[in-house]
Amino acid sequence: MQALYIASTGMAAQEQNVNVISNNIANMRTTGYKRQRAEFQDLLYQEYRRAGTTTSDSGTQVPVGIEVGSGVRIAATPRVMSQGSVVASDKELDMAVQGEGYFMITLPDGRTAYTRDGSFERDATGKLTTVDGYEVQPGITIPNNANSVTVSPDGIVSAVIGTASTPTQLGQLQLARFVNKGGLESIGNNMFTETAASGSAQVGVPNADGTGNIMQSYLEEANVNAVTEIADLIAAQRAYEMNARVVTGADEMLQTTSQMK
DSSP states (O other): OHHHHHHHHHHHHHHHHHHHHHHHHHTTTSTTOOOBOOEEEEOOEEEEEOTTOBOSTTOOBOSSOEEEEOOEEEEEOOBOOOOOOEEEOOOTTBEEEESSOEEEEEOTTSOEEEESOOBOEEOTTOBEEOTTOOBEESOOBOOTTEEEEEEOTTOEEEEEETTOSSOEEEEEOOEEEOSOGGGOEEEETTEEEOOTTTOOOEEEOTTSTTOOEEEETEEEOOOOOHHHHHHHHHHHHHHHHHHHHHHHHHHHHHHHHHTOO
């Protein structure tokens, strides 16, 4: 009975849906996390009678046909790249992007990664890095005797060096934008890499040409809404249960057929 196989595809699709939702909920407190959603597509159809088929010598045609689908599959899990809430952190090296743009990070293998997580630190040499020690591009070094480090909305990093009375500019942060943000590949650690689908990074100065501005001593929270995720979870559970009920019903029908004499 085809219903068994159709319902099984529904159960498998909803299982993956629950996996996506659970990952969103697990990352509710992850800085800069962008939620995912599951998107589905119906599978091929078996056609028993084609619409428009001629049914008589006078040319009468059937207005609708007979076709039965073969189930559903999960087609994509795109990320929702909307802005998360920006909250104060009271730490001078924490930064949030208000608007478009990603911080650029140099990975150990030389590749460039992109992130919305601006919880930065200084390493032993004073370089601005992520919490994993990956250098922020372009490289900015903050001297050991630097005081009152400031980051302007347009990404200029300054600090008062030693006993100086005026701040010294240490460098200029840049942000990257993409034509298709949803095409970025997640590699973990709050970072993404570009793909053919995302297009090449368009690097620019913050607060110019549509690029967002930088907010010092702030962090961007995950854009996960707990109420929405729980509602989606309940809907996925109900869909799974209904598909399971179809399996049970089809099994009972087959059992009745096998017992006929």
